[in-house]
Amino acid sequence: MPLNIDPDIFTHGHEQFRRTVRHFFETQADPFVEQWDEDHAMPRSFWLKAGEAGILGIGVSEEFGGPGGDFLDRVVMTQEMGYSISGASIGPAFQRDQMCEQLMDFGTEEQKRQWLPKMVKGECLLAFTVTEPDSGSDLASIRTTAVRNGDDYVINGAKTYISGIADADLFMVACKTDPAAGSRGISIFLVERDRPGLGIGRILKKMGCHASNNGELVFDNLRVPATNLFGPLNGGFKVLVKSLNRDRLMWSIIAHAAATRAFDLTVEFVKNRRAFGQTIFDFQNSQFKLADMKADLDVGQAYIDHCLRTYLRKGEVDMGEATVAKLWLPEMEGRVLDQCVQLHGGAGYMHEYPVSRLFTAGRLHRIFAGTAEIMRLQIGRAL
Ligand SMILES: Cc1cc2nc3c(=O)[nH]c(=O)nc-3n(C[C@H](O)[C@H](O)[C@H](O)COP(=O)(O)OP(=O)(O)OC[C@H]3O[C@@H](n4cnc5c(N)ncnc54)[C@H](O)[C@@H]3O)c2cc1C
Known part of the structure; x- marks a missing residue:
């Protein structure tokens, strides 16, 4: 019972893309996934091959080095990843690619030019960091703070369960910039992995999805320039x-x-x-x-x-x-x-x-x- 594809929804172009994606997972991921599970990691070469195959950064326009594509291409990719044998192991790490869309939607021109061309090639991997030791479902109660200091923001706090933490080059970090304002006081910052003050904590052992590692982050007086604010201030x-x-x-x-x-x-x-x-x-x-x-x-x-x-x-x-x-x-x-x-x-x-x-x-x-x-x-x- 293969996936039941409705021809009234997907075009011939989407189905061509589906064949490319399916072939990619069958040849470049499924045969290796048991080893990746053992390693608790996927090699960077996988991402670079995915970039070469043109399956990363769906929705990123050519202007930023992307393959273009629409929402249904993203659906095709998601279905095929989910249906693949490797999907069960790599899912949370692989879905990070979707953050390209956030960059397209909310990034400044400079942020897009800096990060998107690398993301679509698999040279830059992102991690999305919201969950904290004391808050998960209740997003508005996060405690990590970002305080303005001159041209910088200073970030303090901790995150946990973050997918793909071992190989992420860039972290999207949800912080409180106005702690009294609840959900209206949250802003998001881009934090490069090599910034002083960023501590990578434990890699956590999990029940499944082993190739997709998860772990903890600590921010200790970490400074980012105000230009690393992602999306509107207090509009995170x-x-x-x-x-x-x-x-x-x-x-x-x-x-x-x-x-x-x-x-x-x-x-x-x-x-x-x-x-x-x-x-x-x-x-x-x-x-x-x-x-x-x-x-x-x-x-x-x-x-x-x-x-x-x-x-x-x-x-x-x-x-x-x-x-x-x-x-x-x-x-x-x-x-x-x-x-x-x-x-x-x-x-x-x-x-x-x-x-x-x-x-x-x-x-x-x-x-x-x-x-x-x-x-x-x-x-x-x-x-
Ligand atoms: C493998 C894995 C990957 C993850 N990757 C990421 C990531 O990349 N980035 C990231 O930021 N986070 C990530 N997370 C965190 C994930 O988003 C949270 O675990 C999830 O949102 C739940 O939060 P919590 O674990 O704090 O549970 P809690 O919010 O503490 O909830 C505990 C239980 O209480 C229930 N509960 C909570 N509030 C209510 C309510 N109001 N009414 C009824 N029941 C309620 C919950 O449904 C749950 O059953 C990941 C988690 C896992 C396990």
Whole structure:
């Protein structure tokens, strides 16, 4: 059951791009991902090859060295990354590429010229840093501060769980610039990795997504020039909300694509594995479980297509729809993955079987880019 692509949404050009992206993941990521999991890192050569293949920086215009492309190209990339065998390991690190769009939307001319050409080549990797030891879902309660001092800002504080921390060259850091103003007092700064005062803390051991490392950052009287302010002063929350909205839809799409891959792998597995003189597939229990999964996946795809059609009509991701998608699709993925592991038997628990890696990666999808509870909260509040 390959991804069900609606020809009324995607053009021939998008499908050509899909073939390029799929080939790239199959040849440049899937064969190496078990080693990257062991290393807890992806080599820079992967990023440089992705840059050469023209799959980084979708949406970045030629003026800044980018390949151009539209929102649906980003969707294609996201679906293919989610469906790939390597996606379960590299997902959080790979999705950082989406920050190019934030730079296009909110960067100054100088920031775009400085960073985008390097980002689209894979020479500059970003990390998005909001979460702190004492605040995650409650974005407005971050405590990292940036205080104006002459032509600089001085940053103090700490961040945690940051994806791709080991190889990031540039950090987008959410800070309080007006601590009394709550969400209206947040600003974002670009912080280069080699700035004095930036401490890279522990790399954290995780349940899954091993190739995509996560860790801690400390800012100790770190100085950045005021020109490193990203987006409006005290307007950082709007920057975050715009990117979180897109993130919600993209992680819903990844959840669906990953569940589809697990389903495909499981159908293949149960048709080959035998017990009690027949294939596992021949047991009616297996077929009932697979039928439930197929229904879940088809319904999920229909909702994603609905969100994409809204985008095409409105020119932006609808916040309410993205919130429903981010609630339902990762929970659906959880149901599907749990049954896929079960139908694999012991093999489903072994790291060498992709379904095992998809299972641990899928657990993340209900937690980050907004937890399921925060989605429920926001859907409920809007009723
Ligand atoms: C693998 C991984 C990668 C990550 N990458 C990044 C990254 O690159 N950059 C970054 O900034 N962050 C990153 N994060 C952090 C992630 O965004 C947060 O973990 C997430 O937002 C949840 O925040 P928290 O962990 O502080 O949980 P908390 O906010 O402390 O929540 C704990 C529990 O309480 C629930 N809860 C909280 N508030 C409410 C409420 N009002 N009503 C009901 N229930 C509530 C939550 O849903 C959750 O179940 C990453 C996390 C992981 C695990």
